[in-house]
Amino acid sequence: MLLFWEWAVITFHVRPFVLPRPSQVAIALVRDANVLLPATLATAEEIALGFLLAVAIAVPLAVALSSSRFFERTLFPLVVSAQLVPKVALAPLLTVWLGLGLATKLMVAFLLSFFPILIDMMIGLKSLEIGKLHLAQSMGASRWNMFFKIRLPSALPNLFGGMKVASTLAVVGAIVGEFIGANAGLGNVLLVANSNFDMVLNFAGIAYLTGLGMILFAALDLLERWAIPWHVSHRVRLEPSNEAKS
Amino acid sequence: MSSVAVVFDRVMQVFGSDDGDVVALENVSFAIEPGEFVSLLGPSGCGKSTLLLALAGLVRCSSGRITIGGRIVDRPYTDLGIVFQEPHLLEWRTVLRNVMLQAELRGLDRARAEAHADALIDRVGLGQFKQRLPHELSGGMRQRAAICRALLHDPPLLLMDEPFGALDALTRDDLNLELQDIWLRSPKTVLFVTHSIGEAVLLSDRVAIMSPRPGRIAEIVSIDLPRPRGLAMRETPSFGAYLRKIRETFTAMGVLRAEPASASS
Numbered sequence: 001m002l003l004f005w006e007w008a009v010i011t012f013h014v015r016p017f018v019l020p021r022p023s024q025v026a027i028a029l030v031r032d033a034n035v036l037l038p039a040t041l042a043t044a045e046e047i048a049l050g051f052l053l054a055v056a057i058a059v060p061l062a063v064a065l066s067s068s069r070f071f072e073r074t075l076f077p078l079v080v081s082a083q084l085v086p087k088v089a090l091a092p093l094l095t096v097w098l099g100l101g102l103a104t105k106l107m108v109a110f111l112l113s114f115f116p117i118l119i120d121m122m123i124g125l126k127s128l129e130i131g132k133l134h135l136a137q138s139m140g141a142s143r144w145n146m147f148f149k150i151r152l153p154s155a156l157p158n159l160f161g162g163m164k165v166a167s168t169l170a171v172v173g174a175i176v177g178e179f180i181g182a183n184a185g186l187g188n189v190l191l192v193a194n195s196n197f198d199m200v201l202n203f204a205g206i207a208y209l210t211g212l213g214m215i216l217f218a219a220l221d222l223l224e225r226w227a228i229p230w231h232v233s234h235r236v237r238l239e240p241s242n243e244a245k246s
Numbered sequence: 247m248s249s250v251a252v253v254f255d256r257v258m259q260v261f262g263s264d265d266g267d268v269v270a271l272e273n274v275s276f277a278i279e280p281g282e283f284v285s286l287l288g289p290s291g292c293g294k295s296t297l298l299l300a301l302a303g304l305v306r307c308s309s310g311r312i313t314i315g316g317r318i319v320d321r322p323y324t325d326l327g328i329v330f331q332e333p334h335l336l337e338w339r340t341v342l343r344n345v346m347l348q349a350e351l352r353g354l355d356r357a358r359a360e361a362h363a364d365a366l367i368d369r370v371g372l373g374q375f376k377q378r379l380p381h382e383l384s385g386g387m388r389q390r391a392a393i394c395r396a397l398l399h400d401p402p403l404l405l406m407d408e409p410f411g412a413l414d415a416l417t418r419d420d421l422n423l424e425l426q427d428i429w430l431r432s433p434k435t436v437l438f439v440t441h442s443i444g445e446a447v448l449l450s451d452r453v454a455i456m457s458p459r460p461g462r463i464a465e466i467v468s469i470d471l472p473r474p475r476g477l478a479m480r481e482t483p484s485f486g487a488y489l490r491k492i493r494e495t496f497t498a499m500g501v502l503r504a505e506p507a508s509a510s511s
Contacts, residue, residue: 131334134304139351140324149350153338230338230379 020200028204035189035201036208042184044212046102046174050109051167051216058114059159062121063147079118087111087173091180105177105185112173113166120162124155157231160224167220171213186212249435250315250325250402252278252301257310259296269460270296271307276454276463280402283429283436285446285453287492289501293461294439298407301437302328314403324352326403327396331411333388335380341367341391342376348398359398366394370424386417390424397428404429404436410445419477422448426474443496447488448475455492457499465495 002022008014009021029036061079065072091108098104128151136146178187186209193201225234259271270293278284286294299305301312303323312319314326327348335344342363349359367376370390372383380388389409396404409425410418422445429436440446446453450469457464469488471479479485496502 129332129334131330131332132336134299134302135328135330135334136351137304137322138302138324138326138328139348140322141351145351149347150336153336228338230381232381235381 018199020203024200025203025207028200029207032201032204036186036204039184039186039189039205040208040212043105043174043178043186043209046105046177046185047109047167047170047212047216049102050106050173051113051163051170053106053110054113054117054166054170055163058117058162059121062118062125065118066122066125067147079115083115088176091176094177095181100181100183104180105174105182108177109170109173113170116165116169117159117162120158120165121155124158125151127158128154153228156228157233160220160228164217164220164224167216168213171209171216175209248402249280249433251280252403252435252437253311253313254297254301255311255313257297257300257312258308259293259300259305260308271300272460272462274310274461274463276466278435278437280435281433282451283438283449285438285440285450286456287440287443287446287453288456288461289441289458289496292456292458294456295407297456297461298405298437298439302326302405325401326405327399327401328405329389329392329396329407329409331408333380333385333392335388335391335395337380340377340379341372341383344380344391345395345398348395352399354399362400363394363398366397367391369428370394386413386421389413389421393425393428397432400432400434402434404434406436407439408441409438411441418445423477425449430474443489443492444480447471447485447492448477448480453492455495458501464499467492467495 005022009019061075065076065079087108090111091104094104094107098107132150132154136150141150174185175187175190178185179191182188186205189205190202190209193199193205228234254274254276257271257274258269261268261270274293274297286297288294296305300307301314301319301323303319303321306320314323335341336347339347342360345363345367346359348354349356349363364376367373370393372387372390372394375383375387380391383391389412393409406425410421413421426449438446438449447469453467453469454463455465455467456462467488471484471488493502497504
């Protein structure tokens with residue numbers, strides 16, 4: 001695909017400010033690392049903090065909403081209505097309130113990644129089969145045990161699903177925040193490159209950003225494999241097992 | 247080793263629905279003696295599972311009274327072991343840890359419980375699979391683990407809701423014998439829900455036959471066959487007599503249609 005790209009740009013005499021050659025982008029990845037790396041770290045910080053804040057708030061909230069019908073009926077409609085406000089449209093407002101620094105980007109990343117985590121965690125907690133619930137009651141399980149030994153572990157696969165989706169949204173949130181106004185970060189680099197028609201730097205920035213997203217996703221995936229190795233999604237069956245079942 | 251008596255006294259269960267009330271159980275009254283193995287036998291939808299859940303206190307009956315060992319059941323009753331059609335093992339725990347869940351939730355002494363768990367798991371033939379996760383086991387193996395879990399704390403009452411219903415017929419036959427073996431060694435009161443006439447006759451002291459909805463106890467048949475009962479006993483005339491008696495009751499209720507004209511009588 002890269003080769004086709006390279007060939008097409010040369011053959012069709014595409015102007016460099018429209019589409020650069022991948023070879024040029026590759027060079028820029030290294031040559032401009034002194035700009036791109038610090039920018040990546042700045043953006044990474046916004047993403048990570050916004051995402052972690054989303055987890056820290058969404059998970060307990062999901063627990064509260066799933067355990068109490070009262071909470072659910074009062075709080076959940078509020079949360080959903082809040083979700084309907086396009087967060088991206090709030091970004092300029094947040095910049096006015098929180099300034100041009102880390103806080104704004106963190107907030108946008110948080111706002112975008114919050115809802116998927118909340119919803120998926122709630123689904124996980126509510127999807128406990130009634131048979132397991134009955135068994136736990138018959139075994140005299142306390143509410144504490146019921147939650148920590150049964151409900152929570154069974155909700156983890158859903159939580160990780162929500163977190164993976166949320167992580168990609170956190171990246172978007174941070175970048176959007178930076179587009180609105182920033183003096184650091186990859187979004188900032190992209191904006192500057194764009195206004196200078198420096199497409200090579202633009203693409204290099206996008207490459208770094210994609211790499212960042214991939215690292216984030218991979219980190220979550222590793223965490224998931226550690227946390228829920230028993231889940232059906234982690235069972236690799238390449239050949240039929242030799243072990244006898246009866 | 248102890249067991250308790252169970253009494254159902256005019257138990258009614260009515261469920262409300264959009265199309266009007268559904269009477270699941272109508273005036274169910276009977277008693278189970280301590281140490282007795284009683285089967286609840288009836289077609290799907292007759293309310294037998296509902297009755298079992300009501301006995302366990304997991305469902306509240308609309309009216310009537312259920313007592314276990316003289317104590318009224320009005321909330322989830324915990325001095326029992328229960329096995330459902332689905333094993334409901336926790337996917338993230340090994341077989342041993344799943345069985346031990348019973349001890350953990352009850353705060354039993356860990357060392358003693360683990361020794362007992364080991365013994366039970368060995369006895370049902372899962373000794374080599376103690377550290378396996380449920381997804382590595384077949385359905386029959388999982389159900390055996392669920393039975394061990396239900397017996398870990400040596401309850402005086404064992405409730406089983408079609409425990410072998412999801413398994414193939416051969417495994418089912420085998421596990422029937424396994425259950426009998428376990429019960430003979432450590433007698434307890436058992437209420438066993440099934441829709442298999444053969445299974446009920448093979449395992450039980452008495453078979454309570456339930457009618458289709460609204461569920462009533464149509465008849466209670468005492469099974470006077472010596473124990474231990476083997477699969478070969480199913481081919482004997484006395485076994486066949488019980489099968490016929492119960493089959494005829496179901497035919498009279500309309501659960502089974504009349505025999506084809508060419509069938510020998």
